[in-house]
Amino acid sequence: MIVITGASGQLGRLVIQQLLKKVAASHIVAAVRSPEKATDLAALGIEVRKADYNQPDTLDSAFVGAEKVLLISSSEVGQRLAQHKAVIEAAKRADVKLLAYTSVLRADTSPLALAAEHHETEIALAESGVPTVVLRNGWYHENYTMRIPGDLAHGVHLGSAGEGRISSAARADYAAAAVAVLTASEPQAGKTYELAGDTAFTLREFAAEVARQAGKPVVYTDLPEAEYKAALLNAGLPEAFAQLLANSDTATAQGALFDEGRQLSRLIGRATTPLSASVAEALQH
Incomplete structure (x- = not known):
């Protein structure tokens, strides 16, 4: 079972769209804040579960049976760290085997002001003990x-x-990277990808x-x-x-x-x- 958080957002929908080409709909959970806004995903045969980053109990129910979780970073700048920690803790309680996180390019050294919350989230992930892969978009x-x-x-x-x-x-390129990591045959835990x-x-x-x-x-x-x-x-x-x-x-x-490392095109197996x-x-x- 693969759970996609923020599944009704722009990136989340693209991830699900591409994940469906590799995984049966019955093995995908769309975790969203407002299930009523994800009826199109339910129509594809995907189970839609309520998951509000600000309501930890909804995260526990959203992650039931989850083997892998994609944590799409919150859009609420300034509140992200607490929200992400709630997801990490819920993933740990659910004994998730792989938690993938969408961070930002070179989060640990970036001069971007918004990189700080991403870097702090990466530290929280490392300290959690949950097997993690970081997608630095x-x-x-x-x-x-x-x-x-x-x-x-x-x-x-x-x-x-x-x-x-x-x-x-393109946003779809980053979605393809998330799908590649979530469906990879080789272990992904412990990896950090610089994607551009x-x-x-x-x-x-x-x-x-x-x-x-x-x-x-x-x-x-x-x-x-x-x-x-x-x-x-x-x-x-x-x-x-x-x-x-x-x-x-x-x-x-x-x-x-x-960035000229081209890790994104290597990960998705095609040019960006x-x-x-x-x-x-x-x-x-």
């Missing part, structure tokens, strides 16, 4: 392609990443690619971190999220999102999705 192409409509509307992509190179990959795209780009190159495919002008404008944050706040983003995005760009300029393909897909929608 780089950025998703979708972090950038979701901004394309706004970029086209204003003819500009704002940021503060300078000439920092970004080795991102095969090729890298700057935000200037991203803007140029969007402009090329859309046939409309889009330029990259680099701003100091404080000015970029102010622009995000002006666009209506909450303070904490604006700060996080601005910090992430500054860290990008310091090399936080660049090119940025151009993700831009084309975004423009079709």
